[in-house]
Amino acid sequence: MSPDRTPAGDAFAAFAISVLRLAGHLQTAGDALAKPAGQTSARWQVLAAADHAPMSVAEAGRALGMTRQGVQRVADLLEKDGLILYAENPAHQRAKLMVLTDAGKSTLEAIKSRQAVWANVLGELFDKKHLQQATETVITALQAVEKQSVPDD
Amino acid sequence: MSPDRTPAGDAFAAFAISVLRLAGHLQTAGDALAKPAGQTSARWQVLAAADHAPMSVAEAGRALGMTRQGVQRVADLLEKDGLILYAENPAHQRAKLMVLTDAGKSTLEAIKSRQAVWANVLGELFDKKHLQQATETVITALQAVEKQSVPDD
DNA sequence: GTCTATTTGACAACATATTGTCATTTATGG
DNA sequence: CCATAAATGACAATATGTTGTCAAATAGAC
Numbered sequence: 001m002s003p004d005r006t007p008a009g010d011a012f013a014a015f016a017i018s019v020l021r022l023a024g025h026l027q028t029a030g031d032a033l034a035k036p037a038g039q040t041s042a043r044w045q046v047l048a049a050a051d052h053a054p055m056s057v058a059e060a061g062r063a064l065g066m067t068r069q070g071v072q073r074v075a076d077l078l079e080k081d082g083l084i085l086y087a088e089n090p091a092h093q094r095a096k097l098m099v100l101t102d103a104g105k106s107t108l109e110a111i112k113s114r115q116a117v118w119a120n121v122l123g124e125l126f127d128k129k130h131l132q133q134a135t136e137t138v139i140t141a142l143q144a145v146e147k148q149s150v151p152d153d
Numbered sequence: 154m155s156p157d158r159t160p161a162g163d164a165f166a167a168f169a170i171s172v173l174r175l176a177g178h179l180q181t182a183g184d185a186l187a188k189p190a191g192q193t194s195a196r197w198q199v200l201a202a203a204d205h206a207p208m209s210v211a212e213a214g215r216a217l218g219m220t221r222q223g224v225q226r227v228a229d230l231l232e233k234d235g236l237i238l239y240a241e242n243p244a245h246q247r248a249k250l251m252v253l254t255d256a257g258k259s260t261l262e263a264i265k266s267r268q269a270v271w272a273n274v275l276g277e278l279f280d281k282k283h284l285q286q287a288t289e290t291v292i293t294a295l296q297a298v299e300k301q302s303v304p305d306d
Numbered sequence: 307g308t309c310t311a312t313t314t315g316a317c318a319a320c321a322t323a324t325t326g327t328c329a330t331t332t333a334t335g336g
Numbered sequence: 337c338c339a340t341a342a343a344t345g346a347c348a349a350t351a352t353g354t355t356g357t358c359a360a361a362t363a364g365a366c
Contacts, residue, residue, distance in 0.1 A: 005269040008276030011284045016179050016272070018291040023176030024218050025298045026169050042352060058314055065177055070353045072315070094314055094361055116158040118301070119169070123161030125297050126290070131164045134290035137283050138171040144278050145178045148271070195322065211344055223323045225345070247331055247344055 012141075019138070033118060037110045043083075046074045047100065047108045050084055056095035083107055165294075172291070186271060190263045196236075199227045200253065200261045203237055209248035236260055 005013065030041035039047070049060040057075050061068035075098055078084045083104035086096035100108065123131070158166065183194035192200070202213045210228050214221035228251055231237045236257035239249035253261065276284070 004266070006273045006276060008279070008281060009269060009273035011281050012276035012279065013272045015284050015288045015291070018288050018295065019172055020176050020179055021218065022291050022295045022298070023173050025295060026173055029298055065174065067354060092362070113157070116162060119166045120159045120162035122297055122301055123159065123163070123165035126161070126165065126293070128161060128164050130286070130290050131168050133283070134287040135168045135171050137279070137287035138168070138175050140279070142171065142175045142178060144275055145175070145182055148275055220324060245332070
């Protein structure tokens, strides 16, 4: 026989499971949005980060919550495809800055445009207040899960 | 210049991004919960599905929202480690049924027990009503995103 | 300035998951 | 029954991401 889960624990577990399932569908939707531009969610994320501001691979990793190795792999592919280039970084000899090329910019714009249509349609289905409250709860959970270290064995 | 995102679209996009970020942290937490038992989130999921009811690899894939190939890979590892076994399926010659061994059952119990402690602590941090409303919104989004096919290029 | 710790990119090994293909088995329509 | 369609497991290729390690570059302590 197993836990010991309180009603509050049940509520949080149900919330967590639904969030994980939704994330899977959002990931699929993101890939579909990026696909016509010949991209994927991962490439889109890196492109968007570099577009927000020129940054090193390691910085993008921190911004995206990924390891720098993972970002490096994607960034090298983006460079090979001519969507970004590695610009000299006056502040660091090794850590070159990712910068979008014109091709990268127009590719990102194409994805953003499709994403806008998608988000607008879905946003209309919700009461704005509910969406904002849910977002708040998700962010609260985000901070709590970050802080809450899992109990050691 | 890019979209065209409405306030409703902005609200949904913010919600989606926060959900994706939380899912990343939940995944990390899940791995940490499973690790002392020598498992991972992926193996835990498959164990839990097979524990809920003996089922084929393809059935588990549908239940977990994964491809049957992905489940197959994990299930073969679980079998090799003696946590599940493939039982004959009277209804289907090829599609054997995954069944937990005693080792599999106790491993799953260990993970569930740790998960209960974790969920109980986190659940206490929330107003139960907020958590339930957020879960509802997430589930609504789940269904909407499933239905909403991404616009073709 | 010098020594040390940290950061960074490069490289490799591995875990996870998807897509695609194939042959076998099961289900279905006639 | 039989022919065709669908489901299933097996196998391979690829995409994504983590962990671990190394050397070079930078930052910080003194």
